[in-house]
Amino acid sequence: MLITCPNCQTTYNIPATDDPGQKVRCVKCGHVWEPVVKDADFLTDFSLTEPPKSQEQEPDISIPSFQDFFQEPEKNGNRFLKWLKPLYFISLFCIVASIYLFFFRTPARAPVMLQTISYEIIQKDYKPYLILQAAAFNATGKDIRPKTFSVRFVDEKDRTLTTTSLESPVEVLPAHGIEEIDFQIERPPSKTAKVILTLTKTD
Numbered sequence: 395m396l397i398t399c400p401n402c403q404t405t406y407n408i409p410a411t412d413d414p415g416q417k418v419r420c421v422k423c424g425h426v427w428e429p430v431v432k433d434a435d436f437l438t439d440f441s442l443t444e445p446p447k448s449q450e451q452e453p454d455i456s457i458p459s460f461q462d463f464f465q466e467p468e469k470n471g472n473r474f475l476k477w478l479k480p481l482y483f484i485s486l487f488c489i490v491a492s493i494y495l496f497f498f499r500t501p502a503r504a505p506v507m508l509q510t511i512s513y514e515i516i517q518k519d520y521k522p523y524l525i526l527q528a529a530a531f532n533a534t535g536k537d538i539r540p541k542t543f544s545v546r547f548v549d550e551k552d553r554t555l556t557t558t559s560l561e562s563p564v565e566v567l568p569a570h571g572i573e574e575i576d577f578q579i580e581r582p583p584s585k586t587a588k589v590i591l592t593l594t595k596t597d
Contacts, residue, residue: 397418397429399420399422399423399425399427400425400427401420401423401425401427402420402422402423402425404420404421404422404423406418406421408429416428416429417429505532505533505534505538506530506531506532506533506538506540506567506593507530507531507533508528508529508530508531508575508591508592508593509528509529509531510526510527510528510589510591511527511528511529511574512527513525513526513527513589515582521580521581522580522581522582523578523579523580523581523582524577524578524579524582524586524589525576525577525578526545526576526577526578526579526589526591527574527575527576527577528574528575528576528577528591529572529573529574529575530564530567530572530573530574530575530593531571531572532567532568532569532570532571532572532573533570534569534570535569535570536569537566537567537568537569538566538567538596539565539566539567539596539597540562540564540567540593540595540596541561541562541595541596541597542559542560542561542562542593542594542595543559543560543561543562543575543577543591543592543593543594544557544558544559544560544591544592544593544594545557545558545559545560545577545579545589545590545591545592546589546590546592547582547583547586547588547589548586548587548588548589548590549583549585549586549587550585550587552588555583555585555586556583558579559594560577560579562575563575563576563577577591
């Protein structure tokens with residue numbers, strides 16, 4: 395027979411009894427009462443330990459896993475340290491290259507080296523002339539035919555006063571040889587403190 399707890403409304407299926415005054419206790423809430431018989435279909439499960447389960451089962455629902463979109467911000471404190479190591483190797487390479495170029499590399503020599511021997515200023519036809527005597531050394535293994543020389547006049551503060559171009563007074567500078575060259579320059583600047591002679595054109 396079917397009985398229902400008047401306190402929690404839990405229904406039980408128990409065997410029929412001849413004693414109408416027998417009391418029962420609810421397994422769920424502990425309430426004691428005298429059951430009232432109801433006409434109903436008897437169930438096959440006569441256990442009083444658990445209430446009958448519903449025949450409809452809840453469907454299995456897969457709960458999606460939560461993806462953490464809130465990531466810890468990147469720390470910017472190591473940005474300088476990331477470039478420290480490459481900068482160290484670059485600076486070390488520059489130091490080694492500088493030492494090699496300064497101490498071990500043979501400097502390139504000019505094909506023709508000029509050196510002043512003497513100079514003087516004379517008056518000729520009421521005009522001042524600079525007589526410049528220089529030595530030209532041919533550092534190459536072949537003869538050089540100079541065409542023009544550039545003469546730059548500089549004052550005491552190394553400022554250029556004027557520049558003039560002169561034809562070469564010699565035709566050939568022999569290989570690995572020294573040749574004396576004499577220049578006659580008309581009207582040099584009055585504030586000239588130094589004269590710089592440069593070979594500008596050859597054949």
